[in-house]
Amino acid sequence: MNWWLLVIIALLLVPIQTTWLTAAGMHTVHPDLVLLFVYFAGFYGGEWAGIVAGSALGLMMDLVSGGPIGLNIGSKAIMGLLSGLLGRFFLDTTATLTMGMVLLLSIVDGIVVFTFHQWILNGIPFVEVFRWTVLPEALYNTVTGGLVFWMIVRRLDIKKSWADSSSYSSPVI
Amino acid sequence: MLRQKAIHRRFIILFLIILLIGVILFPEIQKRPLHYLSQPIVVAVTGIQAGMTWIAGGFTHVWENYIALVTVRRENELLKQEVARLQNDKTQLQEAALANLRLQRLLDLKETASFRSVAAAVIGRDPSNWYRTLMINKGSRDGVEVEMGVVTPVGVVGRVIKTSATASQVLLVTDRNSAVAGMIQRTRDEGLVEGTENGMARIKYLSLLADLQEGDLVLTSGLTGTFPKGLQIGTLGRATKRESDLFQQAALVPSVDFSKLEEVLVITSLNGRPEHPDRSDPTFPGTKGDGK
Numbered sequence: 001m002n003w004w005l006l007v008i009i010a011l012l013l014v015p016i017q018t019t020w021l022t023a024a025g026m027h028t029v030h031p032d033l034v035l036l037f038v039y040f041a042g043f044y045g046g047e048w049a050g051i052v053a054g055s056a057l058g059l060m061m062d063l064v065s066g067g068p069i070g071l072n073i074g075s076k077a078i079m080g081l082l083s084g085l086l087g088r089f090f091l092d093t094t095a096t097l098t099m100g101m102v103l104l105l106s107i108v109d110g111i112v113v114f115t116f117h118q119w120i121l122n123g124i125p126f127v128e129v130f131r132w133t134v135l136p137e138a139l140y141n142t143v144t145g146g147l148v149f150w151m152i153v154r155r156l157d158i159k160k161s162w163a164d165s166s167s168y169s170s171p172v173i
Numbered sequence: 174m175l176r177q178k179a180i181h182r183r184f185i186i187l188f189l190i191i192l193l194i195g196v197i198l199f200p201e202i203q204k205r206p207l208h209y210l211s212q213p214i215v216v217a218v219t220g221i222q223a224g225m226t227w228i229a230g231g232f233t234h235v236w237e238n239y240i241a242l243v244t245v246r247r248e249n250e251l252l253k254q255e256v257a258r259l260q261n262d263k264t265q266l267q268e269a270a271l272a273n274l275r276l277q278r279l280l281d282l283k284e285t286a287s288f289r290s291v292a293a294a295v296i297g298r299d300p301s302n303w304y305r306t307l308m309i310n311k312g313s314r315d316g317v318e319v320e321m322g323v324v325t326p327v328g329v330v331g332r333v334i335k336t337s338a339t340a341s342q343v344l345l346v347t348d349r350n351s352a353v354a355g356m357i358q359r360t361r362d363e364g365l366v367e368g369t370e371n372g373m374a375r376i377k378y379l380s381l382l383a384d385l386q387e388g389d390l391v392l393t394s395g396l397t398g399t400f401p402k403g404l405q406i407g408t409l410g411r412a413t414k415r416e417s418d419l420f421q422q423a424a425l426v427p428s429v430d431f432s433k434l435e436e437v438l439v440i441t442s443l444n445g446r447p448e449h450p451d452r453s454d455p456t457f458p459g460t461k462g463d464g465k
Contacts, residue, residue, distance in 0.1 A: 014300055015297070017300045018297035018298050018299065018300050018308065019296075019297050019298070022298045022432075025432070027371075027372060028302070028305065028347075028371070028372035029302050030302065032301070032302070034300065060300075061300045061301060064297065064299075064300055064308060064342070065299050065300055065301050065303075065304055065306070066299055066304030066305070066306035066334060066335075066342060066344055066348065066350070067301065067303060067304050072301065113301075113303055117303070124349070125370070128369075128370040128371075129370055131370070132370040132371045132372070133302050133303060133370065136302075137302045
């Protein structure tokens with residue numbers, strides 16, 4: 001269980017997303033590295049790893065985001081849980097399957113955040129939000145997720161933690 | 174026998190002396206007979222000269238281009254390093270010149286504006302795609318408070334929504350949660366500028382009688398305490414006007430390019446500025462005492 005690596009990544013990932021990654025933004029949308037990390041942590045490490053990674057990185061995001069504290073903690077923890085549950089169905093994955101699951105998770109994440117906004121800020125037009133924020137971000141995440149899988153996960157040969165042990169509650173990163 | 178030989182030698186010497194005197198005294202002899210006599214010798218000597226020069230040239234060529242290249246190679250490496258260093262210096266100088274220009278414009282605004290302000294550098298942007306915010310490197314320790322306005326020489330940026338001791342978060346005018354009181358410069362019609370989902374802005378609650386034209390300048394109206402009156406927000410885009418509505422609204426193109434913001438001014442007080450602005454203000458990036 002490499003929790004120190006998780007902490008280091010948590011400390012680095014959000015600053016990277018708020019500085020360097022904005023240069024890679026298209027129009028006003030940039031990929032969500034936090035969501036991608038939570039997906040991989042949940043998928044390869046199990047639900048618990050996904051929830052912990054999602055909560056920790058969500059807190060980091062909330063601290064430097066314009067939104068209320070708790071929005072990203074909740075949404076990213078849910079994504080971590082869903083990633084872990086998705087991971088139960090697959091012993092291994094491919095780049096295409098990864099992209100499909102990242103697309104699905106990104107859209108679900110967008111809908112969760114939209115629902116939260118709808119709850120605290122009435123009258124947000126769903127079609128506009130979906131068109132300008134949720135869908136572009138999901139597509140960008142999908143492409144980035146495929147690249148991350150191909151360049152990092154495959155090259156480092158990261159395996160599921162429970163593939164060769166009885167425990168699947170710790171991330172093997 | 175020896176005597177005869179000596180006499181014969183004297184005659185030869187005498188003949189040569191007479192011949193030499195004759196050659197000197199009668200130049201015609203040089204032109205004709207001696208000329209013909211010397212030709213083969215000259216041809217032979219010059220041929221040898223040419224051959225030796227060719228050999229020397231070939232040797233020099235081989236030496237300079239194939240053998241003595243150790244220093245040239247080293248010199249080439251040094252020159253390449255020098256070129257790389259000079260290119261780097263040039264880039265840094267260009268960057269410094271651009272930064273100087275930006276800071277000069279910011280300083281001009283700071284000195285001529287009717288409000289007190291603190292300069293700050295942009296250090297980050299919102300991690301999510303749901304909010305449009307900036308993080309600046311000045312916080313409550315520098316006198317920055319929530320609800321203070323943030324501007325550049327080009328126009329309005331937004332307002333401070335969160336502060337810590339050393340940093341603050343600025344909500345851009347293009348965020349859907351932002352609202353700034355605006356006014357159309359030409360017609361003096363007032364409305365409310367707010368952000369849209371696509372990262373642009375619009376001005377709402379304009380009178381149905383307002384005569385709107387694309388390209389009209391939209392300024393702050395000064396009705397709220399965040400911004401003074403007359404700061405540029407953007408220019409009007411297409412207006413939408415329906416008879417069933419009580420108001421009309423129009424798209425607004427912000428004056429500021431938020432993706433390229435590097436330095437901003439936070440308006441700390443609307444109550445005027447010092448009569449003699451202090452250029453060594455330690456809160457201004459790059460000025461003396463800033464520690465940078």
